[in-house]
Amino acid sequence: MKKNQQYERVFNHFDYNGDGKISPLELHQCVEAIGGELSLAEAETAVEFLDTDGDGLLGFDDFVKFVEGGKEEEKVNDLKEAFKMYEMDGCGCITPKSLKKMLSRLGQSTTIDQCKVMIAQFDLNGDGVLNFDEFRVMML
Numbered sequence: 001m002k003k004n005q006q007y008e009r010v011f012n013h014f015d016y017n018g019d020g021k022i023s024p025l026e027l028h029q030c031v032e033a034i035g036g037e038l039s040l041a042e043a044e045t046a047v048e049f050l051d052t053d054g055d056g057l058l059g060f061d062d063f064v065k066f067v068e069g070g071k072e073e074e075k076v077n078d079l080k081e082a083f084k085m086y087e088m089d090g091c092g093c094i095t096p097k098s099l100k101k102m103l104s105r106l107g108q109s110t111t112i113d114q115c116k117v118m119i120a121q122f123d124l125n126g127d128g129v130l131n132f133d134e135f136r137v138m139m140l
Contacts, residue, residue: 004064011063021057023047027066076136083135093129094119 014030015022022030024044031038038046050062050069058066088098096115103110110118119130122138130138 007064011060023057079136079139083132093131095129
């Protein structure tokens with residue numbers, strides 16, 4: 001089943017009154033039903049933010065943006081956690097030394113020169129280290 005069909009099935013399931021739109025209350029109930037936490041006030045804010053036609057409700061495309069946006073946020077949070085593990089020196093970046101240290105913890109034996117080469121592939125600003133944005137590009 002295609003992703004859009006799955007979204008459509010979920011959308012229709014939570015469109016309780018069958019009007020082809022999801023209200024803030026329906027969104028709140030939808031997230032709660034799948035084990036998430038979203039207060040009614042947060043649902044109202046989300047609908048206000050994502051509502052493209054200004055009717056105070058989420059159409060199907062708006063709903064897809066809501067679902068996809070949540071996944072993107074989770075990915076970024078996971079990457080931030082991973083970045084902290086590699087960063088280690090407290091400088092807000094991954095250095096060849098901190099990369100070597102993390103890789104050795106993972107059982108990979110590398111030299112500082114090898115780590116410099118790895119970093120250079122994704123070092124967009126040429127400063128010899130990876131900041132979070134460069135790390136994100138590398139991981140995606």
